[in-house]
Amino acid sequence: MGGLFGCVSKEDCLSDLFYGTDYHSHLGTKRGGLAVKNATDFSKSIHNIERDYFRSKFEPDLPKLHGNKGIGIISDHDPQPLIIGSHLGTFAIVTVCKINNIEDLTSKALQNKIHFSEMSGGETSPSELVAMLICDKGSYEEGIQNAQQMIKGSCSILLLTDDGIYAARDKLGRTPIVVGKKPGALAASSESCAFPNLNYEIEKYLGPGEIVRLTPDGCEQRKKPDDKMQICAFLWVYYGYPASSYEGLNVESVRNRCGRALAKNDDVDIDLVAGIPDSGIGHAIGYASERKIPYVRPFVKYTPTWPRSFMPQDQNMRDLVAKMKLVPVGDLIADKRILFCEDSIVRGTQLKDTIQILYDYGAKEIHMRPACPTLIYPCDFLNFSTSRSTTDLAGRCAIQQLEGRDDKFLDAYAKAGSDKNKAMIDKIRERLKLTTLKYQRLEDLVEAIGLPKDKLCTHCWDGSSYF
Numbered sequence: 001m002g003g004l005f006g007c008v009s010k011e012d013c014l015s016d017l018f019y020g021t022d023y024h025s026h027l028g029t030k031r032g033g034l035a036v037k038n039a040t041d042f043s044k045s046i047h048n049i050e051r052d053y054f055r056s057k058f059e060p061d062l063p064k065l066h067g068n069k070g071i072g073i074i075s076d077h078d079p080q081p082l083i084i085g086s087h088l089g090t091f092a093i094v095t096v097c098k099i100n101n102i103e104d105l106t107s108k109a110l111q112n113k114i115h116f117s118e119m120s121g122g123e124t125s126p127s128e129l130v131a132m133l134i135c136d137k138g139s140y141e142e143g144i145q146n147a148q149q150m151i152k153g154s155c156s157i158l159l160l161t162d163d164g165i166y167a168a169r170d171k172l173g174r175t176p177i178v179v180g181k182k183p184g185a186l187a188a189s190s191e192s193c194a195f196p197n198l199n200y201e202i203e204k205y206l207g208p209g210e211i212v213r214l215t216p217d218g219c220e221q222r223k224k225p226d227d228k229m230q231i232c233a234f235l236w237v238y239y240g241y242p243a244s245s246y247e248g249l250n251v252e253s254v255r256n257r258c259g260r261a262l263a264k265n266d267d268v269d270i271d272l273v274a275g276i277p278d279s280g281i282g283h284a285i286g287y288a289s290e291r292k293i294p295y296v297r298p299f300v301k302y303t304p305t306w307p308r309s310f311m312p313q314d315q316n317m318r319d320l321v322a323k324m325k326l327v328p329v330g331d332l333i334a335d336k337r338i339l340f341c342e343d344s345i346v347r348g349t350q351l352k353d354t355i356q357i358l359y360d361y362g363a364k365e366i367h368m369r370p371a372c373p374t375l376i377y378p379c380d381f382l383n384f385s386t387s388r389s390t391t392d393l394a395g396r397c398a399i400q401q402l403e404g405r406d407d408k409f410l411d412a413y414a415k416a417g418s419d420k421n422k423a424m425i426d427k428i429r430e431r432l433k434l435t436t437l438k439y440q441r442l443e444d445l446v447e448a449i450g451l452p453k454d455k456l457c458t459h460c461w462d463g464s465s466y467f
Contacts, residue, residue, distance in 0.1 A: 001239060001382050002075030002096040003027035004177075005194055006158040006165045009068050009185035010216040016198050018062060020187060021072030022054045023194035026241055028074040034058065035081035035092035036067035037160055042092055043067070046079045068216070069165055071158045078125040081160070086135040088143065089162055093134075095127045096175050096190060097155035098381050105129055105150060130155060141211055141222045144168045148209065154381045158188060164215040166222070172230040173208030174381050174457055176246045179219050186214045193243035205247055230457040232382055236449050237372045238279050238343040239382075249450050252282045257448035258371040259286025259341055262440055266291070268339065268367055276342040276354070277301045277326065283371040284341035293339075298332040298358070301325050326354060334362035337435075341369050345428065348394040352432050365435040373442050373461040374424065376414050380459065398427035414462050416441045 003024025007016045017034060032054045035044035043065050047057040054074060073080045073094040081092045099105070106116070106124045109132060116124050116132075133150050134143030140159060144166065148155055154174040159166040167188035169177045180187045180200030187200055195202065206212065207225020214220075232239070235246055242252035259282070266287075272294045275284030278301065288295035302325055338358065345351060345368075358366055374395040399413055400406040402423055412420040416439070429437035442461055446453045458464055 001027050001175075002073060002077065003190035004071065004073050004094045004096055004156070004158050005187065005189045006071035006094075006160065006167065006214070007069065007185060007187035008165055008214050008216050011068060011184065012066055013068050013070050013185065014062060014065055016185065016187065017070040017072055018055075018058065020189060020194045020198060021074060023241075024072075024074045024189075024191055025054050027190065027239065028076045030076040031079050032057065032072070032074045033080045033094070034061075034065060034070060034072045035083065035094075035160055036065050036070035037092070037162070038067035042083050042090060042160070044081050044083055044092065046081075049074070069160060071160045071165060078127055080127050082125070082127050082131060084128075084131045084135070086131075088135060088138075088140060091131075091140075091162075092160040093127055093131050094158050095130050095155055097126050097130065097151070097157075097170075098153040098379075099126050099129065099151050099155065100153040100380060101151070102126060102129060105133070130157065134159075140166050144211055145209075145223065156190070164213045166211060166213050167206065168211045168223075169206040169208060169225075171209040171226060172228060172457075173225075174230055174232050176231065176235070177206040178245075179203040179206065179212065179214070181219070184216055186216070186219055188212075188214060191241055191244045192246075193241045196243070202245075229455045231451070231455065233445065233449060233456040233458050234344075234372070234379075234382075234460065237445070242282055247451060254449050255279075255282030255371065256286035256289070257450075258440060258445060259283040259288075260290040261286075261444040261448050262341065262369045262371065262438075263287040263290035265441070265444070266369065266438060268436055270337045270339045270365070270367060272296045272298075272332070272336055273339050273341065274298050276340055276351070279343040280341045280371070283343065283369075287339070287341050287369065296332050298329050298336075298338060299326045299354070300329060302327050326357075328357055328361050330361045333358055335364055337365040337367070338363055339367040339369060341371060343370070344372050344375060345370050345394050345432075346375055347392050348428065348432055355432055355434065359433070366433075367436045368429075368432070368434050368438075370437075370439050372445055373414070373416065373439050374421075374428070375460050376410055377460050377463045381457065394428050394431075395424055398424040398431075401427055410463060 005020040033046040045061040133147035137143040148171040154170045156170045156175045157168040178192045180195040181203040208229045210225035211223035236254040240251040273288035275281035376395045396406040
């Protein structure tokens with residue numbers, strides 16, 4: 001996925017930019033970048049952060065960067081920010097995007113004798129493509145709208161310009177942008193958790209397709225929000241940080257409600273409730289509270305020397321890091337019937353190893369309650385479970401076993417309580433060696449979030465979406 005942060009100030013903004021961007025480290029592990037604008041020029045710094053942390057990579061660069069406005073990014077994809085010279089003026093750009101028609105847009109650009117300079121592995125830089133589409137029009141506002149209309153997928157943008165920062169949320173609001181304010185400064189961020197410790201207060205949540213320009217004097221709306229919204233529901237389930245809010249709805253509160261919903265539909269006999277750290281913890285607390293069963297930590301997370309494991313590109317490294325970070329607490333496992341809440345089961349590879357460790361430490365029973373329905377459809381919008389075969393998804397793997405192919409009767413398999421849905425879940429349960437496995441119903445997840453279903457993207461669970 002990725003997370004962006006930008007700020008403008010009457011004073012030097014570098015400290016806020018550095019720490020504000022760092023608060024997005026849970027959203028990516030591949031690359032980070034900063035760009036600032038001062039009275040004379042633009043400066044930028046980009047680093048690979050696959051084997052290190054954002055702060056340790058960028059701290060040595062801070063003396064070389066200064067200015068009263070800047071933008072930053074942490075992502076798993078193309079190096080950003082880019083600095084672009086154009087008829088609109090010089091600007092820096094960062095994007096959180098998934099461009100499904102990037103090859104078609106690139107081909108059309110090349111036919112028009114437009115060249116690309118930021119090529120990585122022979123592929124067009126999505127951010128440079130977005131910049132090209134912006135520069136095709138006569139103003140930043142028109143250009144941003146042009147880019148978002150041309151792109152199939154999703155795209156949220158920050159532009160650092162001579163006259164401020166333009167913040168533009170994806171046209172269907174699949175990814176969030178929130179504006180914060182404090183005396184003499186404003187900021188735009190993917191995550192509102194970046195604000196409290198930097199003394200910003202939430203000013204507004206941008207609507208789908210909304211464009212604003214930030215200056216030290218205020219936030220000026222340059223395009224009104226559109227009516228249709230499809231914000232990713234998985235933000236509350238997994239991606240989002242517990243202290244963040246989207247559309248005014250706090251992540252941890254939603255996870256607590258998800259856990260309570262799971263508990264209300266459950267009567268299994270267990271001794272204790274636990275959460276797979278970290279994102280499963282909020283769900284587990286809600287479950288334990290509802291059923292009045294002790295919440296414990298049979299696993300603790302060890303992070304001082306292990307890098308983040310959100311989405312390293314190498315599967316073996318991802319599995320190793322995830323395993324090494326979870327340390328079992330044997331006294332809380334032996335002879336216990338344990339129910340775990342988890343945000344989701346994507347592939348189940350890491351979870352299978354975790355379950356085996358619990359059995360090795362003497363667990364009597366292991367029950368699993370994912371906070372969302374079975375993932376069946378790869379994401380088309382947020383670079384989540386997109387570069388892998390569909391049969392890597394636990395649900396599709398089970399369908400393959402049942403049907404001989406993984407693309408039959410998907411609607412029936414996605415319908416909670418149907419015979420095919422039950423058969424798929426039982427296949428997953430058998431593979432993971434769980435005592436019981438019961439998924440959240442989609443209607444309960446939607447209710448826990450608190451938005452109407454037609455304002456949420458639930459594509460990965462039920463295949464519904466519109467562009």
